[in-house]
Amino acid sequence: MLRIMYGKSTPTATNAPEIIVMHKMLKRFLMVMRPGAFLVDRYPILKYVPGYTTELEEWRREESQVFHDQLDRVSRELATGKAGPSFARYLLENQSSHKLSDDEMVYLAGSLFGVGLDTTAVAIMSVVMASACYPKAQEKVQEQLDIVVGRDRAPTFDDYNSLPQIEAFMLECLRWRPVTPLGFAHLASADIVYKGMCIPEGAAVFGNHWAISRDPSVYPDPEQFDPERWLNSEGKIRDDLKFPSFGFGRRICPGRHIANRSVFINAALLLWSFKITQDPENPIDQMGFADGVVAHPKPFSARFQPRFGDEGSLRNVMAKYGEGL
Template sequence: MPSLIVVGAGIIICAGILIHHFFGSKARIPQDAKLPPGPPGLPVLGTLLDIPPQHSWLKFKSWADQYGPIFRLDVFGRNIVVVSSEKIANDLLRERGNLYSSREQLPMAAQLMSRNLRPLFLPYGELWRRGRKVMHSMTMHAAATSYRPVQVHESERLLYDLLKAPDKYESAFERYAGAVVMRLGYGKTIETGDEPYVRDALRVVRNVERVASPGSYLVDTFPVLMCLPTWLAPFKREAARLHQFEMALFRQLLLEVRERMNVKKAPDCFMRTFLERQAEFGLSDDEGAYVVGTLFEAGTGTTAAAMMSFVLAMCLSPKWQKKIQQELDRVVGDARMPDFDDMPALPTVRAVAKEVLRWRPVTAGGVPHELVKDDVYEGHFFPAGTNVHANQWAIHRDPELYPDPETFNPERWLSPQYPTYRAPLSKFPNLQNFSAFGFGRRICPGMNIAENSLHLLVARMAWGVHVSKRPGIEIPLYDYTAGFNVQPKPFVFDLRARNELRKALIEQTWENNKPPGP
């Protein structure tokens, strides 16, 4: 039986290659335009074998250095354009958003696992717009401000957890991010981070990141494999299991809120808002369940990953930890923790947070946008169906915008000598519309909530604790996980309270404010 599967798959793949190569239609290029340059690749397969299965953005950056800020890849007939300039990315993905806001319907992640329900992978259309309206109503700036008490409370727990068990820093950051989004999304309180619904939700997040990673599944490169019957296609059986698992979780969370609403015991949360306005939003239960579930997915791994990169940056650039500590000592002092009201007076804190996202973007390769209609930009022709990758890794290393880009340097946001400086420093730098959150109509919907979390956590960690390299142990400069969103692999460092007064205040604050035990 395995041999039959291999032979059958091989025949279908070969047939697909030949059909595409010999009978595929050629794009009609206007006379005054041309296709972008790029690596030549192989006949039929194109650059398929040249793209590394992990951290492809590093290879894309080297190609950008060779071919320029716009280059083209042919991956078995799939037309891919990689953009390595923030200006070009904004020109295309924001200014021409009506053309560049769709998504390629990758078979495994979008069609099989998500069943065309997950907003992240939905094509640009009516269903996506209705879901986006729901997310916007819940995450716009005014709404995000009302969520600050939840973030303050959970940050108190985070500092307490880090002092008690600094070696479990990954779990502490994940618990913070998960607790904030679970409270906001479903009105549920996370006590330990080991609750079944929390473990299940994080499992869904990791499944999405794994399945959506470029090159993870052969069917995404050779969609003709979708023609295989399920008994010959193990990827279809896996996708069915993954969809069943996440659908059951999302439905359960929705039904729990509905049941609590029926007895008038449902707290304010995203899901309650959706259910109260469901007719207005025009979404079914399953569609709404995926919309709110997507907000959880967007808010957990990304915030935790950014904070792990913050710790890495402070270990490798201790002078900037000292600078934000000095700013906090001057503005806040010993007697209390920093709060949101302090942020206008903490430009260095905000600059460090922004530089972390520039230096080590969480979604380093960006999420590709699909072009829905032929377009020409600066003499380059892009046929409909082109997938445009705004390569955040390269964009954040554009030397014209970010001089000496490999250096972690928050000064680029604080000093007029840098092109990224903006005034007044009571407002800037901030994370509004920052390229780390994507571009145009597909920009991360949870950007405002993420900004509040990152500013508060950077400020409170720098105020309360000191991190440093452990003597005799080297920390790699770039040793990150593979996947859709990336974070530093576990590394060893030292963490201690900055002084006994602040340690006591952290412990006392959490003991006074933590939820009562069972």
């Protein structure tokens, strides 16, 4: 995400100041987004009480400074001809056409970086968990990978449309264990009458992803992990079945395409490279997720066995990965 957004990479997250501070801000964000986390959510008049929002304002200033620093760095690199490809560079080079202010660009790039850093990682962990817990579903994905990709090269983004089994596996992971079980708050901009009930203007509304994912009229046997539910009789992704993994309407996640592609390439490379199984001595708790706006899996064990027979063969293929792309 750091490279995509700002054209910068780091060998380890533990020593990267941008990632360290972002994780700190993400913890604050997840706390603030919990329904009723602050009394001001229920009693808006409190925002006029002197000093009440001091802490929140300090958090906002710190967040703004981090995001501004990143965009400013890319701007300096752009001026000296040292900027590599990145979303921030694209924003800066096209500001006159997209007409975003500096603050809007700062928060667009910063928000995508922060949210992608967290939610996409959670989605990939769910892919690993499901692979270990449902070996038959994993095998179907690997059968298609062997047919389409083979063993002489690794899968790439060019294989996306030829690997519906992986897309179905991804879609089922996002339904089976929603990344944001409750979704994010929306605001009713007017009184809404729904099934005889009035949702008053100004009310906070949550599209409960967990409840939607468990609707048996849409997803039969909803507790069962079944990627095949997303495929039609021709083995292609159904266009009549959806799940709101990225939210709704105007406020739908702007980074959903990046997230989907990121989860796809990680899932494809992992399942092409390894057979993932549970550790018999440490079985996976499939309901082991931390309570929160984003459902982080609790630590679990999984075994990765190279599908090439030995680690050396896998390393030889991956050493050439990206050549000619």
